[in-house]
Amino acid sequence: MIISVASGKGGTGKTTVATNLAVSFGSGCTLLDCDVEEPNAHLFLHPHIDRSETVTTFVPVVDESRCSACRKCADICRFCAITVIGEKVLVFPELCHSCGGCQVVCPENAISDGQRELGVIEWGMGTGVPVIQGRIRVGEAMSPPLIRKVRAAADTEDQIIIDAPPGTSCPVIAAMRGADFILMVTEPTPFGLHDLKLAVGAVQMLGIPCGLVINRADMGDDRVRGYALAERLPILLEIPFDRKIAEAYSCGRMIVEVMPEWKEKFRELLQQIKVEILASSWRRKER
Amino acid sequence: MRELVVVSGKGGTGKTSLTAAFSHLADNHIVCDADVDAADLHLLLAPDVKERHEFMGGGKAIVDPERCTRCGQCRELCRFDAIDDEFVVDAIACEGCGVCVDLCPVGAIDFPIQKCGEWFVSETRVGPMVHARLGIAEENSGKLVSCIRREASRLAEANGQELIITDGPPGIGCPVIAAIGGATALVLVVEPTVSGLHDMVRLTDLASHFRVPCLLCVNKFDLNPEMTGRLEDMARERKIAVVGRVPFDPLFTEAMIAGRTIVEYREDAPVAAAIRQIWQNIAGSPAMNSYGIRITS
Ligand code: SF4
Numbered sequence: 001m002i003i004s005v006a007s008g009k010g011g012t013g014k015t016t017v018a019t020n021l022a023v024s025f026g027s028g029c030t031l032l033d034c035d036v037e038e039p040n041a042h043l044f045l046h047p048h049i050d051r052s053e054t055v056t057t058f059v060p061v062v063d064e065s066r067c068s069a070c071r072k073c074a075d076i077c078r079f080c081a082i083t084v085i086g087e088k089v090l091v092f093p094e095l096c097h098s099c100g101g102c103q104v105v106c107p108e109n110a111i112s113d114g115q116r117e118l119g120v121i122e123w124g125m126g127t128g129v130p131v132i133q134g135r136i137r138v139g140e141a142m143s144p145p146l147i148r149k150v151r152a153a154a155d156t157e158d159q160i161i162i163d164a165p166p167g168t169s170c171p172v173i174a175a176m177r178g179a180d181f182i183l184m185v186t187e188p189t190p191f192g193l194h195d196l197k198l199a200v201g202a203v204q205m206l207g208i209p210c211g212l213v214i215n216r217a218d219m220g221d222d223r224v225r226g227y228a229l230a231e232r233l234p235i236l237l238e239i240p241f242d243r244k245i246a247e248a249y250s251c252g253r254m255i256v257e258v259m260p261e262w263k264e265k266f267r268e269l270l271q272q273i274k275v276e277i278l279a280s281s282w283r284r285k286e287r
Numbered sequence: 288m289r290e291l292v293v294v295s296g297k298g299g300t301g302k303t304s305l306t307a308a309f310s311h312l313a314d315n316h317i318v319c320d321a322d323v324d325a326a327d328l329h330l331l332l333a334p335d336v337k338e339r340h341e342f343m344g345g346g347k348a349i350v351d352p353e354r355c356t357r358c359g360q361c362r363e364l365c366r367f368d369a370i371d372d373e374f375v376v377d378a379i380a381c382e383g384c385g386v387c388v389d390l391c392p393v394g395a396i397d398f399p400i401q402k403c404g405e406w407f408v409s410e411t412r413v414g415p416m417v418h419a420r421l422g423i424a425e426e427n428s429g430k431l432v433s434c435i436r437r438e439a440s441r442l443a444e445a446n447g448q449e450l451i452i453t454d455g456p457p458g459i460g461c462p463v464i465a466a467i468g469g470a471t472a473l474v475l476v477v478e479p480t481v482s483g484l485h486d487m488v489r490l491t492d493l494a495s496h497f498r499v500p501c502l503l504c505v506n507k508f509d510l511n512p513e514m515t516g517r518l519e520d521m522a523r524e525r526k527i528a529v530v531g532r533v534p535f536d537p538l539f540t541e542a543m544i545a546g547r548t549i550v551e552y553r554e555d556a557p558v559a560a561a562i563r564q565i566w567q568n569i570a571g572s573p574a575m576n577s578y579g580i581r582i583t584s
Pocket residue numbers: 058059060073076077078079080081082095096097098099100101102103384
């Protein structure tokens with residue numbers, strides 16, 4: 001089972017929910033930090049990193065002695081990552097999407113495999129939970145390929161909890177596709193609601209069952225709950241604003257550490273998610 | 288012309304609420320919402336849309352089953368596994384590289400250009416605003432950010448406005464890179480948490496990569512005064528000017544629900560006074576007043 005913890009708006013408590021859920025689950029669960037631009041789960045789970053791998057992606061390298069400046073590579077590249085100026089080919093590796101088109105069309109076989117570093121994947125044992133995290137290289141713009149690599153690094157036998165990046169564009173999609181359930185963390189404010197609607201739109205496009213966690217549930221208004229009702233999105237957990245939680249968070253401590261009674265609530269949350277997944281598979285069969 | 292970009296690394300630090308407050312305090316300026324993926328500034332500034340433009344991204348491949356001979360060439364070429372064994376392209380997986388389109392031996396693949404968002408020029412009570420909406424699950428957010436920044440500076444030029452205040456996207460990836468290149472200065476809105484500290488380091492690394500000076504503003508500083516001190520020490524170490532601290536205050540949420548900026552909602556509140564002071568510090572900071580660092584295009 002793969003649960004992807006997402007949120008349209010950043011800072012709603014996505015990492016808090018993902019990490020607390022993972023430790024409440026017990027053994028057989030791995031946390032994947034796919035928020036590769038700002039991976040934060042390690043600040044709470046303190047994994048001891050024992051393995052690390054650099055992830056690269058293909059970029060063309062042109063052998064000038066073979067190149068006849070025919071421009072075929074520049075013509076096929078939709079991303080302006082390779083151009084010919086005069087008799088010279090110029091590659092802009094940071095614009096390359098690694099489609100390999102230039103290499104396929106080159107009649108002189110002048111293009112060989114080069115690499116651009118996307119970032120690293122790290123493995124380590126955290127507080128009771130194994131953690132796999134991606135960390136994008138500073139200055140690298142494309143996170144989806146790294147996110148896909150982090151996901152591929154997980155053992156499929158395991159229960160997987162994904163800490164997804166915020167937003168609704170391609171990085172989030174890479175962290176949600178193929179999940180069994182999306183747990184959407186939101187807050188009952190106008191910003192929270194607005195971004196939630198966008199994120200739910202993305203989830204619906206992917207056709208994955210989804211439920212909500214409302215964080216800082218007592219600070220704001222009732223419009224998120226109204227929206228959830230209208231869209232038939234189950235609210236699976238509400239976490240009130242508590243200075244104790246906020247302060248613990250600020251020092252890198254989890255809710256279940258400062259208030260162990262929450263462990264039970266996160267276990268219940270997990271049970272509810274399982275029920276929701278079952279219910280949605282029945283609904284699909286009925287249709 | 289100068290451009291101030293408000294960024295946060297981690298989302299949800301109060302970046303948009305502060306951007307809105309700054310834009311209420313500044314004169315003769317344009318507001319630009321470059322957080323195109325989850326644009327929220329309009330909820331506080333209630334823009335009256337004057338112009339609406341389509342934003343066209345790249346193409347997506349569509350195999351025409353009538354013309355397709357099922358030779359399998361496209362499936363072999365596609366590095367994104369976007370074409371299934373029935374020769375149907377998964378629009379979400381398709382990267383839009385067009386390699387299959389160009390190399391299909393019978394020319395059976397179409398490549399329609401996709402509309403992937405919209406951008407707007409609007410009037411608000413604090414001045415003109417340029418903003419956008421990226422389609423759900425779309426790529427090209429960086430291009431849309433560049434597009435609206437270009438429009439904002441064109442408009443400012445035409446209207447004789449001196450300043451652009453931009454609400455930047457979260458993270459350090461493609462949209463942020465597009466939002467900060469060539470800016471006059473960045474205001475980092477950071478919360479005093481371990482995540483805030485961690486993200487601030489990555490963000491300032493990125494800023495120095497692009498040679499843009501940073502200013503630090505700690506939001507909700509009283510949630511962890513010790514961590515606030517650490518953030519400010521880190522800032523000084525990295526030659527980042529500290530422009531102020533904002534206390535935690537539920538008034539932010541109330542103002543948001545009322546659709547007002549915090550400085551309008553409760554003018555006499557201590558938090559409003561703190562923000563006015565911060566704005567003075569930003570406007571008077573050396574970073575915002577040293578001409579010649581901006582790469583004019
Ligand atoms: S691999 Fe694709 S994106 Fe990269 S340079 Fe070649 S054609 Fe362009």
